[in-house]
Amino acid sequence: MRVRCSQLVKVFPGVRALDGVDLDLRPGTVHALLGENGAGKSTLIKVLTGVHRADGGTVTLGEDGETRTVAFSRPLDAQAAGIGVVHQERNLVPSFSVAENIALQALPRRAGVVDRAAVRDLARRCLAQLDLDLDVDQPVAELSVAHMQLVEIAKALATDSQVLLLDEPTASLTADEADRLYAVVRRLREQGHVVVLVTHKLEEVFAIADVVTVLRDGRSVAGSVPLATLTRGDVVDLMVGRAHTELELSERSVDRAGTPALELRGVSTSVGHRGIDLAVHRGEIVGLYGLVGAGRSELVRALLGLDSVTGGEVLVDGDAVTIRSVGDALRRHRIGYVTENRKEEGVFLTQNLARNVAVTVWDRLARFGLVRDRDEKDLLATYRDRLGIRLSGPDQLAGQLSGGNQQKISLAKWLAADCSVLVVDEPTVGIDVRTKAAFHELIVELADQGLAILLITSDLPEMVTLADRVAVMHERRITGELLNSHHYTSMSAQVIRLVHGESAVDDPPAA
Amino acid sequence: MNRKSTATPRGGPETDVQPPRLDAPVPDDGHGPEGTAAERVGPRAAGLPWWANPRVGLVVVIAVLVLGFSSARPAFLDVELTLVPLQRDIAVFAVVGLAQLAALSLGHMNLAVGRMAALAAFSAGLCYDRFGAPLVVGLVVALVVGALVGALAGGIITATGVNSFVVTLALDFGLLGVVALLYDRFAGGVAFSVRPPGLDALRSDTFSDYCAGSVCGPPVPLLVPFALVALLAVGLFFGRTRQGREILMTGSSPRAARASGIPVGRRIVTAHALSGLLAGLAGFMLATANGAFSASIGESFLLPSFLAPVLGGTLLAGGAVSAFGTVLGATLTSVIQKGLNLLQFEADALQIFIGVVLVVALSLDRIRQVLAERRGVRP
Amino acid sequence: MSTVLDEDMGAGAGQGAGASRRTALSLHRTELVLALVAVAGFGVLAATTGGNILQPGTMQAVLQFLAVPIVVGLAQMVVLSVGQMNLSVGALTGLCAMAAASLMADSGLTPWLALPAALLVGALAGLVNGTLVVLTRINGFIVTLATMSVISGLRFSINGTGTYQDYSPGLVRLGRADVLGLPVVFLVAVATAVLVWFFFARCVAGRMLLASGGNPFAARLSGISNDRSVVLAHLLSGLLAAVAGVLVVALSGSVNASVGDDLLLPSFAAPIIGGVVLTGGVVSVLGTCLAAFIVRLVDVAQAQYGINPRWVDLVVGAVVLGAVLVSQRRGKGSS
Known part of the structure; x- marks a missing residue:
C-alpha cells in the first residue's frame, strides 16, 4: 500500500508545527524520517496515526489506479487502514503472553471463550513472518526490551499493517539487538511493507534506509529522496540548515583562570x-x-x-x-537543575504559578514560619517581568500555560533561589x-x-x-x-x- | 535509563495543557482532555467563577436544610435539645475529617484513622486511670501517641514504597487488635472508669454556664474551641507554612517535588503524623463527649472522615485541600443526621440520604466545573 | 521521540504497567508461598491440637465459614483487576442477604425465585456503581463510598433491626449439609472461584478486563473500551457480593441488617495478601482463596488455643503488610 501525504499542515496555537509536508511512502522501502528536535516529526507521526487531525493537506492511500483520501480521527482508524506504530513496550499488556498480546486486537474466540489454539497459531504466523523464534506462551513481562519491540512489530502485522512506523527503535537496544531488528526490518521490506524509521542515528539510516525525508521547521526540505543520491554531509546540512545561525550574540569572554x-x-x-x-x-x-x-x-x-x-x-x-x-x-x-521533563518534573501542573516559582524559597519568604501570598506574588511578578512570562494572573495553574512559558516557570524557581x-x-x-x-x-x-x-x-x-x-x-x-x-x-x-x-x-x- | 530520558516527546509543539492523570481513576476512553483536567483542578483553580466553588454550594445546602428542618420541627432550633449536641457532633467529625484531609493532601489515605483515635484515647485514659494525671496531660499524651502512630504509618510508606491504602489497612487491623488487648490488660476489657477533674465540665458545659457578672457566654460547648483551633492550625499549616505547602506540592507531583528540592520522604512522614495527631485529638474529644475512654472510640470514624473533606472539595488525588470545606462537610452530614432524627426518620433513611447527597453533590461539582470551563476559563 | 502518543493518551499507564509487570512475575511464587504457609499452618494446627481440627465436625465448621470470605474477597478482586475499588461490597452482601430472606419470609417466594432475585439485586447495584463511575468520572472509591451509605440504608429499610428466621428450612438444611464431608456452601464458594478463574483466564471479556487494568493505553489501541471494562467489573463485583449474601442466608438460618458490617476490610485483605495489586491488571483467584484460608486458620487457631480473639486482627494486619512487602521485595529482585 502506498501512502502519500501532500502539503500537510498542522497548526497549534502560536506555531505551525507542520507547514507543508510532503511524504511518499512506497511499498517495499525503508523510509527514514529525519529532523532536528522540534522539526515536526512527532506531529507528522501523530497525524499519520490518527492522534491529531491535519488542518490542511491530504493523505491518500493506495496505488495509482485506486486511491482514496483519508482523514483519521482516532488511532483505531489509522490501524484499520493498515498503518501501525511501534512504541517501546508501551503498547503491550505485561501480564499477558506473547501470543495474546499479538492477537489482542481481535482475539480469536468461540462462544465468548478465547480460542487459545487459534491465538497461538496467529502469533506463530506473525512471528514466522519476521523469522523470529519466541516462546508464544511466555509472559511479555519476562522479555527484554528488544524482544518486546519485536512482539510489537508482530502485533502490528497481526492487524495486517502495511505501513509500520518505528519510532526511535534502537534507542535502548544493544548493537546485537539492533542488528536483529534491522534483519526484521529488511525482511518486512522484502515482503512489500513500508517501514518508516524515525531516528536520530545517521549510521542507522545509512545502514538500512532506502529513502529519506528530512523535516525542518515543519517543512519537508527533502521529500522522499533516494538515499543513494545523498552523502552523510548532505543529510546533516539538510537537517540543520543555515537558517539557525541568524541569532547573532555578542562575543563573550570567559575567565577560565580561577576555580x-x-x-x-x-x-x-x-x-x-x-x-x-x-x-x-x-x-x-x-x-x-x-x-x-x-x-x-x-x-x-x-x-x-x-x-x-x-x-x-x-x-x-x-x-x-x-x-x-x-x-x-x-x-x-x-546548584539548580532545570529538568528536561518539564511536565513531570519541571512544574507542578495542578498548582498555581506563584507556588510553582516560590517552591524553592519558602523558607526565605517565611516570616515567623508563615509565608504570605503577597510575597509569593511579588516574586512571581519579578520573574514574569524578567523572563517575559505570559500569564493571566498568579492564581493561574501551571498546566494552563504553553510549553515555553512552563519552561520559564521551571527556570524562574531556580533563579528565585539565587x-x-x-x-x-x-x-x-x-x-x-x-x-x-x-x-x-x-x-x-x-x-x-x-x-x-x-x-x-x-x-x-x-x-x-x-x-x-x-x-x-x-x-x-x-x-x-x-x-x-x-x-x-x-x-x-x-x-x-x-x-x-x-x-x-x-x-x-x-x- | 535510556527510555526514561526519552520519555518526553521531542519535537512538535506541546500545546496540550491538560495535566497528566496521576491518579488515573478511570481508564480514559477517548473523552478528550476536558474531563480529566477538571478532575485535577484544585479549588484554587484560576478564574473559576464563584459559583463553581464547592463551598458556596455547601453553605447554600446547609442553609436550606436548616430552614427546612426548623420549619418542620421548631425543636431543631432548641438550644439544649439540638444545637448543643449538634455543635459537639460537628466539632468531633470536623476534626476526624481534618485527620483524613492531612493524608488526602498527599493523595494518600488513612484507613486507620479510627483506630489511631482509639489508641490515643486509650493512652489518655490510661494516664488518668493509672497515674491520676490532670486533664491536659492526658490530652497531650493522646496527641503525641496519635502523631507517633501516624508517623509510623508514614515511615512505613516511605521506607517500603507500599501504597498508603495497604499500609494503613494493615495498620488498622493491627491497631484493632492492639487496642482491644490493651483495654483487656489495663481496663478489664471495657473502659476506664476514672474521670479526671474537669472532664465532666468539658463534656457537658457550654460557655453559657460561665458568666462574668450578668454576661454569660454563648451556648457553645467547651469542645468546640478544640475543633476551631484544629481548623485554624490545619488551615494555617497547609496555607501558610513551608512544610504544609511542600506537602501539597508533593501530593500534586512527587516527581516534580523531588526535582525541586523538597525532601519528599520527610514530608510524607509529616503529613501522616499530622493525620495521626488529629485522629488522636478526635479520639480524645469523642471520649470526652461520651464520658468514657472505651475500645469502641473511633469505630464509626472511617466513613465520615472521607465524607467531610470530599464534600468540602478536597480531592483524593492530592495537592489541594480545603480545611474550611471539611468543616462545612462535617456540618452538612451532622445537620442531616440531627434533622432526620428529629423528623423521626430511621437510621436507614439517614444513610440513604447522606449517600445520595454525596453522589449528587459530587456530580453537580463536575457539572459546574465543566460548565465553568466551557465558559472559556481555559486558554 | 520515542513515545509519540505519550502525552495524549493513557498517561500513567507506564507506571501501572511497570508495577503489574513485577507482580506478574512474582505472582506464581506468591501463590506457592501462600500454599506452603497454608499447608504448614494447617499441619501445625492439626499436630498441636492433637488432631482436633481433623475431626469431621471441626473440619466442616472450618470450611463452612471459609465460604463467605472467599467469595467476598473475589468480589473485591474483580474490581481491583481494573484498578478500581468497591467499598460497597460488605453492605451489598448484607442487602442481598436481607432481600433474599425478605422475599422468602415476607413474600413467601420459594428459594428458587428468591435467590436469583437477590443475585439480580447485587448485579444491578454493581451496574449502578460502574455506570456512576464512568458517567461522573468521579473516583470509584468515592462513588462506592456513597453507594455504600445508600445500600447500608436500604439494608436496614427492609426489616429495620429485626431478624429473619425460619424463612426456608429446606435451604438452611442444604446450607448446612455436606457432600463427602465437604460443606455445600464451601463447594459453592469453590465453584464460584473456579468460574471466576475461568472468566479471567479464558473468556474474552475477562481478558479484556485484565488488559484494561494492565495497560489502559494498549487496551484502547486494541479496540477495547476501558469504560465498558469498568462497568463490567463493578457489575460482576456486585453479583459476587450477592452470591456471598445468598451463602450467608443459606448458612446461618437467621439474618439481620448487620450482615456485612465486618466484611469490608477483610474483602481487601484477601486479594492483597493473595498478590493482587491495587493498580490493576493482575488477579489471582488461587492466591485470594489461599489468603482467605490462612486468615480462617488464624481464627481457628485462636478458637483452638483459647487465645484472646483480639490477637486475630493483629496477626491479620501483620500478614497483610508482610505479604505485600515480601512480594514487593521479590518483584524487585526479579526485574
Missing part, C-alpha cells in the same frame, strides 16, 4: 558513567552534547542526588562535596521558534551575570549558538571537548564526528 564553580574529576555513577571530567566556570556556558541515550541527563541527575555518584570527586567552588538530594544541591551548594550554578537540560524542546530565541538570549544574559551554566541539548544549532565550550558525550563517556568557534559548519562537523566516536582533530576549526 571552577562546578568541577567533576573522574566521576563515576551508579548508572554507568566512568571517569567523567568536566568543569564549568563562573560566567561560562558549557554545552554537553550527545545523542539521545548518551547519558547526559543521567550524569546530571546522579550529580544532584537523584541517582548516586559512586566514585571520583565533585567540587563546588573548589571544595569537594557530597550531594545527597536536590534540596542539598540547592540549599547548601546553590543559584550560582545552573544545569539546564533540553531547555527548548517543543518550544516555538520565537520563544526559543528569547530563551537563548536569556541564557546568555544569565551567564553574563556570572552564573555558571551547564547546558544539555540535542539541538546542535542551539549548542553552537550558546555554548562557550562543548563537551561531547557518547555512551556515558566524554569523548571530547571543543572550544566553540560559533562557526556553524565546522563546529557541527566536529561535534558530529565526536558523537559517532571519531576524533575531531583531523578537521581543524575553520574559524
